[in-house]
Amino acid sequence: MALLELDGIVAGYVEGIDILNDVHLRVAAGTVTGVIGPNGAGKSTLLKTVFGFLHPSRGRIVFDGREVHALAPHALKRLGIGYVPQGANIFPQLTVHENLQLGSWVVRHDRTRVAGMLERAYAAFPRLREKRRVRATALSGGEAKMLSIAKELVTEPILLLVDEPTAGLAPRIAAQVYERLLEVRAAGVTILLVDQNISKAVEISDYLYMLEIGCVRREGPRQAFADQLREIIRDALLGA
Numbered sequence: 001m002a003l004l005e006l007d008g009i010v011a012g013y014v015e016g017i018d019i020l021n022d023v024h025l026r027v028a029a030g031t032v033t034g035v036i037g038p039n040g041a042g043k044s045t046l047l048k049t050v051f052g053f054l055h056p057s058r059g060r061i062v063f064d065g066r067e068v069h070a071l072a073p074h075a076l077k078r079l080g081i082g083y084v085p086q087g088a089n090i091f092p093q094l095t096v097h098e099n100l101q102l103g104s105w106v107v108r109h110d111r112t113r114v115a116g117m118l119e120r121a122y123a124a125f126p127r128l129r130e131k132r133r134v135r136a137t138a139l140s141g142g143e144a145k146m147l148s149i150a151k152e153l154v155t156e157p158i159l160l161l162v163d164e165p166t167a168g169l170a171p172r173i174a175a176q177v178y179e180r181l182l183e184v185r186a187a188g189v190t191i192l193l194v195d196q197n198i199s200k201a202v203e204i205s206d207y208l209y210m211l212e213i214g215c216v217r218r219e220g221p222r223q224a225f226a227d228q229l230r231e232i233i234r235d236a237l238l239g240a
Contacts, residue, residue, distance in 0.1 A: 034205030103154030
């Protein structure tokens with residue numbers, strides 16, 4: 001059984017104007033599932049719908065065997081879903097360490113557990129350990145993105161939703177972010193990844209979906225996408 005299932009999801013920001021149209025999607029536990037497609041295809045809307053910022057007008061979302069499409073973000077977070085939006089989702093005037101401590105707020109009275117959670121975050125992102133006393137506003141773009149991811153990992157999610165993790169980053173820094181994501185998966189966290197970097201998304205994902213105008217136009221395992229990469233990049237960037 002899939003960890004996350006979307007069955008016939010229809011959703012949008014304005015009543016009567018649907019961004020997602022009958023989306024069916026499965027995310028297997030322990031995998032990276034990639035979502036690619038042209039701008040405006042509904043990729044970010046998909047993640048916002050999974051995380052409860054939008055509620056579907058039709059269809060259902062099942063997480064770990066439980067229907068969750070009517071739940072609010074805070075309830076989904078308690079169930080084990082983390083969300084890393086585009087940009088840096090951090091508190092700039094707080095230090096790196098203080099940002100991570102906020103991620104562990106719900107278990108703040110269990111000092112032993114908090115210490116373990118913070119140590120795992122620093123082990124996954126060694127650069128953040130070096131800058132633990134630095135205010136987040138002084139971080140580079142890549143470091144800020146790593147902190148955004150690490151802050152979500154402190155909550156020990158089962159499923160991590162990641163939206164455009166390397167947008168605007170230099171290739172060398174982007175490569176480091178992707179390496180960290182693979183390490184996160186190796187640690188047992190399932191990832192649903194939205195990405196405009198088509199080649200890299202195909203490289204690190206186990207299974208992929210291509211969205212176009214709010215519909216799944218293509219899906220398949222990594223190799224099926226890799227074998228048609230040039231055509232897929234053309235379609236994902238320009239639309240068919």
